[in-house]
Amino acid sequence: MSTRDFLHRLPGATHAFQRPAGWLERVHIDFWLLMILFVLIGSGLFVLYSASGESAHDVQRQGMRFLVALVGMCVIAQIEPRHLQRWSPVFYFGGAVLLLCVLLFGVGAKGAQRWIQVPGVGFRFQPSEIMKLAMPMMVAWFLANRPLPPSWKHLFISAVIIGVPVLMIARQPDLGTSLLVAAAALFVVLLAGLSWRLIGGFIALGISALPALWYVMHDYQRQRVLTFLNPESDPLGSGWNIIQSKTAIGSGGLDGKGWLEGTQSQLEFLPERHTDFIIAVLAEEFGLIGVCLILMVYLAIIGRGLFVALNAQDTYGRLVAGSITLTFFVYVFVNIGMVSGLLPVVGVPLPLVSFGGTSIVTLMAGFGILMSIHTHRSLVRK
């Protein structure tokens, strides 16, 4: 029996899905995921050219980052999932130690310490980025070998695994990232089969804890919430960003003002136009149609990611693949939600479209893990 025939009998595999040429498979690259990523990255660079004020330089830099990240993705895709699984605690504890270092002697700006400067070289990075992947891997590592749905005891241990780094990131302070990291880990727990009743209970608890959150928030965070609730209270100050981005989106209409023709973005009324607010540029220049198209591309990536998760051969793979994919969606949702005024402004970039290096590397590494999980399936189901 050929591998192909066998695979068709695997749960979740459909006849509609035909896997193309096998050579990519052999170098552990998932063709469909790669294609969709190319579409997204290509469109992203296209929009970035406009959003950066026609800066070929920025597009080139971003393109270089993608090249590096793609290489990184391919390298990670070669690593067998069981090795990833085995090394999960190492990543996790290594990341935690680095987070501790950040709190002790990290560098940063605007009153937040988020970076570690590697001595001697001009390179600095955010350990919280490592945690975006190490966290779900660790929780998946912990739960994979235990009976699911998880018991109370395991849930408690998971909570500790999640809680400590999240609090450390929140202390930097970087509320946005800490919530994303927590979300990535929570997705693992949810996918592991946490009962709906408990999920409901936690949501209720979370909502009732919102007022308490107000008191632990920093002034700038409170300001963001207040601005979100009423941007018009300070139209030239804190409300400026959201008012201008809504204006950019709204004035785009159905089919947009045309590439490079967005007045809000080209005339710099839109702040952070090539980073966090880039979706507003797209919405202004390509209209509702453009927004729907890009959302469809994202949906395709998420669909493919969930497909990978469904077809993963072990619990660890499933949980990690599912978590990475859903976290990716959270980025998309939070970013577009905040730019369009549905959510308060938190510093979340639009994945693989916003200008900026760190998130690209992390995201592509995540897709490398997905590819690894999908292409290292053995013939025998564990």
Place this chain on the structure above:
Amino acid sequence: MSEKRTLKNLDLEYRLFKERIFVAFAIVILLVMVLISRMVYLQVYQYDVYSTKSDKNRMHVRAIPPTRGLIFDGKGRVLAENLPSYNLMFVREQAKDIQGVLNTLAEILELDEEQREEIATQAYSQRRPFHSALLLSQLTEEQIAKISVNRYRLPGVEIEAQLIRHYPYGPMTAHVLGYVSRISERDLEKVDRSQYAGTYYIGKSGIERQYEETLHGKVGVQTVETNARGRVLSVLDESLPQPGKSLKLHLDTDLQYAAMRALSGFRGAIVAIDPKTGGILAIVSTPSFDPNLFVSGIDSKTYKELITSRDLPMFNRSIRGNYPPASTIKSFMAIAGLEEGVITEGHTIEDPGWYQLPNDDRYYRNWKRSGHGTVDMKKAIVVSNDTYFYDLAFNLGIDRIHPFMQRFGFGLNTSLDMPQASPGLMPSRDWKRIKRKSSWFPGETLSVGIGQGYWQATPLQIATSMAVLANKGKWIQPRMVKSIGGEDIPLKTPETPADIVLSDEKYWDEVIDAMVAVVHSNRGTARKVGDKIDYIMAGKTGTAQVKSIKQDEVYDESKLAERHRDHAMFAGFAPVENPTIALAVIVENAGSGSATAAPIAQMVFDAYLKKGDKTVSMSEAEGRQQ
């Protein structure tokens, strides 16, 4: 671990996981729908709102100020021009900390306390949002460099190139042209505000004010696209401004210069009129001031000096200075006497050196205390005899003098385009009853007869009367402006006073002959002038009393305070056979007309006539006198 592994139910776990993935995917779809709904709401339902908002962001309507019309003299020389100037502009809305920006500016430019106050006043002055205020004008290269370097510290501050008014002849034309200065809130109340959007200057006095609307032009409107920092990127739509019309004056800058020089060192005024056109060839008031100071913003110390100076440099004596016309009006009294039949050319009186009214023991003195003996009309004018005119005035009576003198423009502002000119004062019985609440005394008529008493006239009026006399009664209103935007102003207008028609034309010649003799005969009060000129001039000297002399008191110049000395006057026209210039000269507190004013007048006449043709020789002039 191994014992726990046995508890794992892999099929159940997979089913559970599969269920979770499907739920998760459903939630993802749902949330994507939420995002799309939000986009539909913003981009479809709220499209109009945000589209308008976006246009409001980028499109701004701004006024393009028209270029102010130039002012030329009669020969086409520029008297008021527009020069490029770099101005410091400030948009309040672009600076978050207005006071901070102003402090930084003051520090960078090393402004003194007064300048600080000035820029603060301008910065906080009322204006439409996002419209710039003019903080400082005529920046120096150094200031521009300092501001450019510190630009990042100065949000809302811009350097703008603008045209600024400049008067190349400075004080020489200050009283004629007036000046422009920054528009005040009060100025704006008087004009159409929309026309002044983007304009920072307005005519404050003189011709600049008189012809403000003409010189200003019509404002243009421009729709521009700006970026978030307010920088203009492109012009979307514009209607060009209509530049102000240029004015051409009758003024002759050469003559103006000569007149200014002739009067230098004195307080006084000169008005020269071309009798054929009514055009003012020269109009000088000394001392003067530099009008350019007002354009760029005069500092308070200089301004205070100007307005508190005893010499009144800001006062335009030529059209607003009221002086007793003194003997310069004796010619008109003579014409009135001839026309009314009170005297004839051969009528004589005996002058003992004084005049007395019937039943009045007061002596009305001739200026020459010993008297002039037998005096006829011509001699009365030539030697400027007072007694003759006391008698003439007494016989005419104020009720005939008043209307007759009004026909020559006394007591009226007859100018075509100088509404700010003073009408002077031609007294009458009615005037005295209403204004002074008392009746007219016969003695007051005698004072009027020699141009003293209540009678007050401006240099412009005296020059105008001379022009009318030169024209033998034909009226052309005195005027500054020759043409507006190339269109000539008509000689006669509905406001032109009626021509003076005498019952016998020869009266004109009789009086003019006498005035020629004033200059060209050896008894004339201006004979020293007559000796020096090679054209024929008709003139009349005058010496206006500033302080009245008591009965029997002798006027002694050396004893009087300088400010109480007589005003020296001269009025006349030339050349007599074809007059091209009529003139009035008044020199304050300078003694007698023959000694001071006549030589000054001669300098002006010379400057105008000497370069022209000299067909009239001295011998002809002598011949005419016989």
